[in-house]
Amino acid sequence: MRVTQEQMRENRRRILAEASRLFREKGFDAVGVAEVMKAAGLTHGGFYGHFASKDDLMAHAIEHAAAEKVGSAGNLPDFLDAYLSPAHRDDPAGGCTMAALAADVRLRPEAARAAMTAGIRSQIARMETALPDAFAGNRHREAIGTYAAMLGALILARAVDEPSLSDEILAETRAWMTADM
Amino acid sequence: MRVTQEQMRENRRRILAEASRLFREKGFDAVGVAEVMKAAGLTHGGFYGHFASKDDLMAHAIEHAAAEKVGSAGNLPDFLDAYLSPAHRDDPAGGCTMAALAADVRLRPEAARAAMTAGIRSQIARMETALPDAFAGNRHREAIGTYAAMLGALILARAVDEPSLSDEILAETRAWMTADM
DNA sequence: ACTTTAATATGATCGCTATCATAATAGTGT
């Protein structure tokens, strides 16, 4: 059955939103096209009217996720607290796209990697502007280092099995970062 | 056909070595049991004489990889240089197991996560002992923060598509880490 | 209103992979 052009755009938006959420939660491979479409309230066959392939969907889902996360920021210390919180660790589906998918995207085709690259670049830029004025000369370096440490700590905390060690990784990394700020 | 007990142990060792290498290179999902066995010079059917399942193999492969990487260390600056080098970035198959698989292991069953947790714990401990004496009071914190930053930078550098940005992430993170050491 | 066209639904196909049953073969112990 046919739907309004507006409805179709809305459908596409929902496909992207659900795909982005599911990919972050379960990884690219564990989520099938059928599951994404079902989550969006559609059947699997219609998928190829919206996207050329699952690879194509990955790229657009990354782009979509990176684009919608522009709000937050605020000041840097609060951002770090939230990013390195147990709540964020326990919610990959609603959390940072890069932390959830950056390692995986290494194994994906060009388009997905390009979308991820753009997202990483803009995230670094956002961090640069959020840095306090104390980092006059080396904002760029500070932004990259800080970002790498945040992301690494979150990935480690999510990989680890023992809650106490996981909490420790988050808390110690957080404290380490302000030790010399 | 039957083989010597020693030959069998050797076969198992080769299965683990090849699995570890292939998993790091292509990720768990992209590597099938048949491919691992073929790489080890055996046929796919014999696999279940060595391991209970592919999940079982993952756990043992992680353990195997973490155990064999005990050598290196040396002093910390050299280790950081090597870890954050383009050569290491471009060789996931021969490189750090955690950087290659930590993000993926979040989605795997207990056994694999437990093996990864042990590996991470021992890596942190090794970093603690490698730290210069200057970090008397807070070796633990410094080790965790440093490790998170290393790992995060390597994952980002591998995710990114543009060589210049990738190189930059490695080099800037490396410089950032000694800025206050 | 009526035709055309575009979006979704249904169902099938194809290939891949983990797993396992069975056969074949050669160590191991007596």
Place this chain on the structure above:
DNA sequence: ACACTATTATGATAGCGATCATATTAAAGT
């Protein structure tokens, strides 16, 4: 030597997922 047993090889099965052909339905345009 011989029986026994353990390891590997061969081949089959079952299920899953991406993709696509076709049908259906309703929006768009006249």
